Every structure is written in C-alpha cells, then in structure tokens.
Amino acid sequence: MAKILVADDEPYLVALLQDIIEQIGHEVIATMNGVEVLDLAIRKKPDLIILDIKFPDISGFNICMQLKQNKKTANIPILMCTVENMLSDVETAFKLGASGYIIKPVKKEILIQKIQGILTVEKTK
Numbered sequence: 001m002a003k004i005l006v007a008d009d010e011p012y013l014v015a016l017l018q019d020i021i022e023q024i025g026h027e028v029i030a031t032m033n034g035v036e037v038l039d040l041a042i043r044k045k046p047d048l049i050i051l052d053i054k055f056p057d058i059s060g061f062n063i064c065m066q067l068k069q070n071k072k073t074a075n076i077p078i079l080m081c082t083v084e085n086m087l088s089d090v091e092t093a094f095k096l097g098a099s100g101y102i103i104k105p106v107k108k109e110i111l112i113q114k115i116q117g118i119l120t121v122e123k124t125k
Contacts, residue, residue, distance in 0.1 A: 002047035002119050005029045007037045007063070008081065009055050013104070017050060017081075020108055021115070034058040038066050041073045048118055051098075053082040053089065061092055068097035077118045081106065 006017045009032050018028045029044050031037060034055030041049060049067065053060035060080065067073045077099035082089070085103045093101050099121070100114050 002026045002115075003029065003044065004115070005031070005037070005040055005044065005046035005049045007031050007034065007040075007049065007055075007060075008052040009034070010052075013052075013106070016106065017111070020106075020111055024112055024115070026115075034060065034063055037063050038070065038073065041067055041076060042070070046076060047122065048115065049076055049078045050081050050115075051078050053080060053084050053093075061096055064093065064096045064098055077122055079114055079118060081111075 004021050004026050006014055006028055008014050011032060014030045014032060018030055021028050029040060029046060031040055034057050051060050051063060064078055067076065067078060079100040079102060080093045080098045081102045083104045090101050099118050102111060102114055
C-alpha cells in the first residue's frame with residue numbers, strides 16, 4: 001500500500017480521487033490548499049503526489065519546483081492533474097520534474113494506470 005498526497009482546490013475532485021485511490025488499496029492524504037503541499041510532503045512522506053496546476057494561492061508549477069528543489073521531497077514522484085492541456089504546460093511540468101501528466105476530467109482507468117506505472121517505476125529505482 002502506497003501513501004498518496006492529493007492536492008487540488010476542487011472538493012469534488014479531491015473526493016473522487018480519494019475514492020478511486022482507496023479502491024485500489026492505497027492511503028490518501030488530501031489538501032485543497034496549495035501552500036500546504038510542501039509541508040505535508042515533508043511531514044507525511046508520501047510515495048506519490050497528485051498535484052493540480054491551478055490553486056488560488058500558488059501555482060502547481062511553483063509547488064512542483066519547490067518540491068524538486070527540497071532535498072527532503074526531491075525524490076517524491078509528482079503526477080500533475082489538470083484541465084490545462086496545452087503542450088507548453090505539459091512540457092513545463094516535465095521540465096520541472098513531474099513524473100506524469102493527466103488531464104481532467106479524470107478517467108478512472110487512466111488514473112489507475114498512471115498511478116500504478118509511476119509507483120512501479122519508483123520501486124525499481
């Protein structure tokens with residue numbers, strides 16, 4: 001069982017992601033506050049972070065950059081989950097160190113495949 005931090009400012013999406021992730025046997029830590037992500041990542045040490053790009057208080061790109069620059073969180077894989085489907089956004093996410101990118105609305109099967117793929121790669125490192 002992996003510990004997955006879900007960070008999105010939409011309550012319904014946090015609930016949906018939490019439900020899907022728990023159905024496949026993982027533990028969920030959830031926040032709707034972008035500023036809390038770094039602190040939660042340091043304190044809870046998740047195996048994966050699912051991160052939105054748009055928060056009212058901070059950009060998910062900025063959060064991703066901070067996580068990758070902090071040696072306590074640099075090795076935690078990040079799956080960006082957003083409505084942003086511009087190629088430039090995808091490229092930016094990967095340049096900042098994201099391990100994956102998924103576009104909303106989230107399809108359950110694709111989300112599960114992405115989570116399992118990232119966690120499998122991390123186990124082999």
